[in-house]
Amino acid sequence: MKSSNHRIALLAFAASTALILPAFAQTTPERNAYFGETHVHTGWSFDAYIFGNTKTGPEEAYKYATGQIIQHPMGYPIKITTPLDWMGVTDHSEYVGTVKLANTPGSALSKLPIAEKLKVRTPADIQRIYLWLGYTIVDKKPIKELISPEVAGNIWKENNAIADRFNKPGKFTAFCSYEWTSTPDNRNMHRNVFFKDCAKVPELPFSAIDSSAPEDLWDWMDVQRKAGSELLAISHNANLSDGIMFPTEVDFKGRPIDKAWAESRERNEKLSEIKQIKGQSETHPTLSPNDEFANFEVLTYLLGDPAGRFPTIPGSYIRDAYKTGIAMQDTRGYNPYKFGIVGGSDSHNTGVPYRQENFYGGHARNDGDEKQRMSGHVFAGLDVRLENPAGLTGLWAEENTRASLFNAMQRKETFATSGPRIQLRFFGGWDYSQDAKDVKNREVWNIVPDWLKDRLWVRTAYAQGVPMGGDLPSMPADKKAPSFAVWAVKDPTSGNLDRIQIVKGWTKDGQSFEKVFDVVWAGKRTPDPVTGKVPPIGSTVNIHEASYKNTIGAVELKTVWSDPEFDPGLNAFYYARALEIPTPRWTTIQAKNLGINPPEIVSATVQERAWASPIWYTPTEQARVTAKPGMTVASLQQQPGVTALNDDQLKDLIVGKSTWIRNNATGSVFQVIWSTAGRRLITNVDGTLPQPGQVGDVMHSGELGSPSSYSIKDGKIVTAFGNLPYEVTVYKVGDKYFGARSNEYGYANYEVVPAPINLENLSSGQAARSPF
DSSP states (O other): OOOGGGSOSSOOOOOOGGGOOOTTOOOOTTOEEEEEESOBOOTTSHHHHHHTOOSOOHHHHHHHHTTOOEEOTTSOEEOOSSOOSEEEOOOBSTTTTHHHHHTSTTOTGGGSGGGGGGOOOSHHHHHHHHHHHHHHHHTTOOOHHHHSIIIIIHHHHHHHHHHHHHOBTTTBEEEOEEEEOOOGGGOOOOEEEEESOTTSOOSSOOOTTTOSOHHHHHHHHHHHHHTTOOEEEEEOOGGGSTTOSSOSSBOTTSOBOOHHHHHHHHHHOOEEEEEETTEEOSOOTTTOTTOTTOOSSOOOOOTTOOTTOOOOOTTSOHHHHHHHHHHHHHHHSOOSOOOEEEEOOOBSSSSOOOSGGGOOOSSGGGTOSHHHHHTTOEETTEEGGGOOOOOEEEEEESSSSHHHHHHHHHTTOEEEESSSOOEEEEEEEEOOSSOHHHHTTSOTTSOOGGGGGOTTHHHHHHHHSEETTOBOOOOOTTOOSEEEEEEEEOOTTSOOEEEEEEEEEEEETTEEEEEEEEEEESSSOOOOTTTOOOOOOOOOOBTTTTBOOOOSSBSEEEEEEEOTTOOTTSOEEEEEEEEEOOEEOHHHHHHHHHTSOOOTTSOSEEOOEEEEOOEEEOOOHHHHGGGOOOOBHHHHHTSTTOEEOOHHHHHHHHTTOEEEEEETTTOOEEEEEEOTTSEEEEEEETTBOOOTTTTHHHHTTOBTTOOEEOEEETTEEEEEETTEEEEEEEEEETTEEEEEETTSTTBOOEEEEOOOSOOTTOOOSSOOOOOO
16 A cells, blocks of 8 residues: 555645635745736726726725725725735736826826827717727827837836835735737737736837737747746637637738747746636637536627627637647647636726626726616627626735746636635646555545545645646556546635536547536535436525525535546546536626616526636557547548549538438437538437537537538538538548548548448447538
8 A cells, every 4th residue: 555645646635724824924835825806907098098987097906906995987986895915907008098197287298299189078089089099009000109118118117116016025916017908800819918026027018009919929028038027928808809819720910820839829828817897718608518507607799899790609718728729739739728717807997896796897987887787788889787797816826925926827826716705726646545456446536535634635735746727747557547636615705615517628539528527516416317417506596685595505615536537548638617506696786776677688696606727638659549549631631542522522412411420539420411401400419319519519500400501612511600610521432431620630530321220329428529
C-alpha cells in the first residue's frame, strides 16, 4: 500500500471553511479566494459620458469597490452589497477622458478649439458626438488632437496615479488596466488589458485606433513584455462576437491560423470573461442541447442592433472554444484556446450591481430607472430586461497584492460567479488510493472517503495534483482514469447550493463531444437510471412576493470523482460548475416593487452559479495509439479510383431519397430523408427516435420532425447551423461513398451504408453525428 501522504496524487476531499480567510490575510500556501472586478467603465469612457455618466470617474469606482456610497448617474445613491478585494478600472482607451475633460470648465482640453465639437449642450449633441467619434475609429481617421501624448498620455498617467492611491497591499488591490475596444462591423472583439505593476506601463495604451486586429494587440503586448512590463488580455462578450472571437481557419486579417498564431494568443490572452451584464458566454442551448442548465441569461444581440442581422453561434461561446481547441490540438498540434475563466460587469455607471436584489442597470440614463427598465425600454436595440447583474472573478492567491493576484491570473487559477460569492475549488490528478489491482473492485466515483476528514487536503492537493487552469501530468501506466476533487461553499447572503457538475469535453477524428456529469448534490435525490441526470431540486420561490426560503439545498458540497468514460488516447478537458437553488430574478423583484406581473420575456427565477477554469488532459504518443484514428481525406484521396462528386452526382445520390449513414468515429447509424424542396430530416438514430441534442451541433434542427434546409453548390452539400454554413464533400471509392465535413479538420468520418434489416441492436450509446 502507498503511504498516507501518497494515497492519491490528486487528493480527495474534505474542505474546511477555516481555510478561507478574509481579504487582509497574510501569505498562505493554501491560497485564499479573492473576489474582484475585471471590467468596469466610468465617465471617462466617452460612451459612458454620453450615456449620462458625467459625474464620476476612476476614483469613485475604487471608492464604490471598497464600500463607499457614490452617486448613480441618475442622481440616487448606490452602494456595493459586499466590498471587493481588488479591481481594475477598464475605461475605453479610445479617446479616454476627452469628452469629460472637454465639458469640464478650466481643464486644459476645454481650452482647445476641438473642445467645442465635444460640448454636450442638448440631447442632439449626444448622438452627434457618439457617431462622430465612433466613425473616426471605424474609418481609421482619428482626431489627432485627442490622441496626442499631451492629451491621451496625461489622462493615462492620471488613471494610473489614481490606481496607485487606492492600492493598499494586503487590504485592497487596484490594477492599472484599460479596454481595447475593437468592434468591426458591430462584432464584439473587445479585450481588457491588465498590467502587473503600475510602475512599468507604456506611455500610452494600445487602442483600436491603432488597430482593430487582435493580432496587432498581441504583438504590441509582446513588445511591452520585452521592455519589462508584464501584462495580459481578457477577451469579453464572446457571445456578441458573431462567431469571430474563436476562429478555426483564418485570423482577423484573413491569414490561415497556424501554430505561431495559437502560441501568440495563448501567451497574451490568458483569460476570457464568461458572464457579465450583457449575458453569459459559457454555452448556448443550440451548442449544448443536452445541458439542461445551458439556457441561462442567453442574449441574442449584436452591438448597435444592426438591421437584418443576428449573431452566429459557433465561435461565440467558451465551451465550444474549449472543444475546438482540443480538436485543433489533436489534428494540428496546437491549441489556441487554453484560457481560464473570469467574470465581470461591463457597467458604464462607475458602480456595479452584482446581485439580483440590487440591480440598477449598467448604462446610466438608458436603463437607470426602475419604471423605465420594467416598461420594456429599448436601448440601442436591446430590451433592457434582458440585462442581468454582473459576474465576479475569484482568484486563488497567496495574498492580496498586485503580484500575487496577477500571478493567479497568469496561471489561470481563476473562477467566475454570476454575482454571489460562491467559493469553488477544483483539482485533478491520478488515483493512488489503492494498489492498481484493487481499484477494479471499487466504485470509481467513491474513492478515498477518508480524505473527506482531512483539513489539510488543499495543501496535499497543491503538492500532488494540479489546480484549475492546469494540465494533468502524463498518465501513469497502472492508472485507469483521472480523479478530480471539487468543493464549493455558498455565499452566506445568497441561496443554498443545488449541485456541483463536472463538464467534460473530448475529441476524436476531428469531432468534438461534451457531457455534463452531476457529481455531488444536496438532498436525497437519485439520478435517473438511464440518463444519469439528477432531478431538479425544486423551488421555494414565491413569484408573487419575489421571495424564497433557504429550506432546501446545501451550505457546502464536496466530493472526489473519477471519469467513468475516460479514454487515455483522446484529448479532453474538465471544468466544474456549481449551481444554487432557484431564487427570484431581478425582474421579478422589481415587478413586485411596482405591483405588476413579472415580464414573460425572461425567466421569473434564476439559478446563480460558479464556474472553475478547466483542467486539460493531453495523451502521450504511446496512449494516442489506442485511439485508432479514422480515415482522413488525404488517405482517402490516395486510394485508386477515388472521385469527388460534382453537383449532378450529388443530386442523383440524395435528392428525393432516403439514405442511411454511419458516423465511423462513433459507430452510430442514422437515416436522413432528403426532400426535392431542399429540406432534410433525421428520422432514426441507432434504431431509436432521435432525441433533442443527441446529434449535437452537426444535425442542427434536422431531427424530431423539424426539417432543416440544405443546398448543393460547387460540389458540396451545404447546410447551416447557428447562422454558420458548413460544407460536406462526398467521395466515391468503388461502390462506397464517404463524406468529409468542412469543420472536422481533414477527416472523412461519414459513410453511406445499406439500409439496416434489423435496428434493434444498433445502439452504440454514443452521440450520432451527420454531416448532412
